[in-house]
Amino acid sequence: MKTERNPENTRHRILQAAFQEMHKHGYQGMRIDRILTKTGLKKGALYHHFSSKQVLGYAVLEERIQKRITALWIDPLTSFADPLEGIHTLFTELENDWDDAFFSLGCPLNNLAQEMSPIDDGFRKRIQNFFKFWQKAIADALKKGQRQGIVDSSINTENCALFILASIEGALGMTKNHQDKEVYYICSRELERYLNTLKATYTH
Amino acid sequence: MKTERNPENTRHRILQAAFQEMHKHGYQGMRIDRILTKTGLKKGALYHHFSSKQVLGYAVLEERIQKRITALWIDPLTSFADPLEGIHTLFTELENDWDDAFFSLGCPLNNLAQEMSPIDDGFRKRIQNFFKFWQKAIADALKKGQRQGIVDSSINTENCALFILASIEGALGMTKNHQDKEVYYICSRELERYLNTLKATYTH
DNA sequence: ACTAGTACAAACCAACTAGTCTGTCTATAA
DNA sequence: TTATAGACAGACTAGTTGGTTTGTACTAGT
Numbered sequence: 001m002k003t004e005r006n007p008e009n010t011r012h013r014i015l016q017a018a019f020q021e022m023h024k025h026g027y028q029g030m031r032i033d034r035i036l037t038k039t040g041l042k043k044g045a046l047y048h049h050f051s052s053k054q055v056l057g058y059a060v061l062e063e064r065i066q067k068r069i070t071a072l073w074i075d076p077l078t079s080f081a082d083p084l085e086g087i088h089t090l091f092t093e094l095e096n097d098w099d100d101a102f103f104s105l106g107c108p109l110n111n112l113a114q115e116m117s118p119i120d121d122g123f124r125k126r127i128q129n130f131f132k133f134w135q136k137a138i139a140d141a142l143k144k145g146q147r148q149g150i151v152d153s154s155i156n157t158e159n160c161a162l163f164i165l166a167s168i169e170g171a172l173g174m175t176k177n178h179q180d181k182e183v184y185y186i187c188s189r190e191l192e193r194y195l196n197t198l199k200a201t202y203t204h
Numbered sequence: 205m206k207t208e209r210n211p212e213n214t215r216h217r218i219l220q221a222a223f224q225e226m227h228k229h230g231y232q233g234m235r236i237d238r239i240l241t242k243t244g245l246k247k248g249a250l251y252h253h254f255s256s257k258q259v260l261g262y263a264v265l266e267e268r269i270q271k272r273i274t275a276l277w278i279d280p281l282t283s284f285a286d287p288l289e290g291i292h293t294l295f296t297e298l299e300n301d302w303d304d305a306f307f308s309l310g311c312p313l314n315n316l317a318q319e320m321s322p323i324d325d326g327f328r329k330r331i332q333n334f335f336k337f338w339q340k341a342i343a344d345a346l347k348k349g350q351r352q353g354i355v356d357s358s359i360n361t362e363n364c365a366l367f368i369l370a371s372i373e374g375a376l377g378m379t380k381n382h383q384d385k386e387v388y389y390i391c392s393r394e395l396e397r398y399l400n401t402l403k404a405t406y407t408h
Numbered sequence: 409a410c411t412a413g414t415a416c417a418a419a420c421c422a423a424c425t426a427g428t429c430t431g432t433c434t435a436t437a438a
Numbered sequence: 439t440t441a442t443a444g445a446c447a448g449a450c451t452a453g454t455t456g457g458t459t460t461g462t463a464c465t466a467g468t
Contacts, residue, residue: 005433005444005445007444007445007446010445024322025232025322028229028232029323032426033424035281041445041446041447042447044429044445044446044447045445053426074294074378090441104322105322110318110377113229113233113377114314114318114377114380115317117381117383118228118229118308118309118380119228124383128382131378131381159394162387162390162391162394163390163394165378166371166375166377166378166391167370169374169377170371170373173317173370173374173377174366175319175336176322176330177335178217178335183366185283187370189363190366190367190398191367194394197398197400197401200429209463214415214416235455235456237455237456246416246417246418247419247456247458248415248416248417249415249456253415256456257456257459
C-alpha cells in the first residue's frame with residue numbers, strides 16, 4: 001500500500017487548519033501542534049511547506065482571508081444598481097455565505113488587525129493595504145451612485161466608506177462578544193439609517 | 205537600610221504593568237516575566253498578590269479598564285443637556301483624556317473582547333455585562349433626550365446605543381490598524397451624521 | 409518584647425513551543 | 439532503469455512559560 005502524496009492538497013489542508021486555529025485563538029494563540037493533530041501531519045511536512053509560523057500566518061491572511069473577503073464582500077459591490085441598497089443587502093445577507101463561526105469568532109481580518117497591528121508591522125501593513133482596497137471599492141460604488149444621481153453628490157465617498165467599514169467590523173465584534181446574532185441585525189438596521197442620510201436629496 | 209514595603213502600592217504597580225502588557229500584547233501575549241522586569245519585582249511577590257495569570261487578567265479588566273471607562277465615558281453621559289451633542293463631544297474630545305497609546309493600541313476593553321470571547325467565558329461574560337451597562341447608560345441619555353423633546357421619540361434607544369458603541373469600537377480598531385488619528389476623526393464626523401438622524405423632527 | 413502573619417526574594421521545575429536534523433519513501437525526468 | 443529532487447516521518451532540542459517551594463525580613467497586634 002502506497003502512501004498517498006498530494007503536495008498541493010497537503011498545503012491546502014495546512015492552510016485550512018491554520019485558518020481555523022487563527023480564527024479561534026488568534027495568531028499568537030495558534031499552536032503548530034494543534035495544526036498537526038488536525039491535519040494528521042508531522043512537523044517535517046508542515047515546515048517543508050512553510051518555513052516558519054510567521055510565514056504560515058501571512059499565507060493564511062493573504063491566501064485565505066483576503067481572498068474570501070474579496071469574493072464575498074468586495075467583488076459583489078460592482079453588481080448593484082443602487083450602491084446604498086447594495087451595501088445594506090451585502091451586510092444583511094451575509095448570514096447565508098458565512099456560517100455560524102463568523103458570528104461566534106468574528107471577522108478573521110479584523111481579529112488579526114486588532115491583535116497584530118501593535119506588535120507585527122508585517123501583519124499590520126498587509127491588513128492596512130487590504131482595508132484601503134476594501135474602502136476604495138465601497139467608495140467607488142458610492143461614486144458610481146453619485147454619477148447616477150442616487151447618492152448625495154456632496155458627500156466625501158472615502159470618508160463614508162471608512163465609516164461603513166468601521167461600523168461593520170464594530171458590529172461583528174459586538175456580535176462575537178454577545179454571542180447573539182440579533183446584535184448584528186440590530187446594528188444592520190441602524191447602519192441603514194446612516195446609509196439613508198447619503199441618499200441624494202431631490203430638492204431642486 | 206530597610207526594604208521599603210508598601211503592599212497596596214506593589215499591588216497597584218503590578219496592575220499597572222499588567223495593564224500595559226495586556227493593552228499592547230493582549231492577554232495571551234502578556235508575559236509574567238515582562239511584568240516582573242517592569243516592576244522590578246520577583247515571582248514570589250507577584251504570586252503573593254495574584255494567585256494566577258487569569259486572576260491577574262480579571263483584576264486588570266475589572267479594577268483598571270472598566271473603572272477608567274466608567275469614569276471617562278459613562279459617568280459624563282448624565283451631565284450633558286443634549287445627549288446627542290454630549291455623545292459626540294465625548295467621542296471627539298477623547299484625545300485629551302486618553303493619550304496616544306489609546307490610538308495606537310486601541311480600546312483595551314474591546315481588545316480583550318475580541319481576543320478572549322471565543323476562548324474564555326470568564327472574560328467574555330464580564331465584558332458582555334460591562335458592554336450592556338455602557339449601552340444602557342447611552343440609552344438612558346437618549347431617553348432623557350426623548351422626554352425633553354430633543355431626541356426623536358420613535359427611535360429604539362437600546363438599538364441606537366448598541367450601534368453607537370459598535371461604531372466607536374470599530375472606529376478605534378480602524379485607527380489602531382492605520383496608525384493614524386485622522387481615521388478616528390473622520391469616523392467621528394460620520395457618526396455625527398448618524399446622530400443627526402436621531403434628532404426630534406419639529407414637523408407638527 | 410514577642411509572636412504570628414504578611415510581603416517579599418531566590419531558586420527551581422514541569423510542561424510546552426517553535427524550530428531543526430536526519431533519514432526515507434515517492435514521483436518524475438532522463 | 440536510474441539519478442535526483444521533492445514530500446514527508448520521527449526524534450530531538452534549546453528556549454520559554456506559568457507556576458511552586460522554601461526561606462527570610464518586615465510589621466502589626468498583644
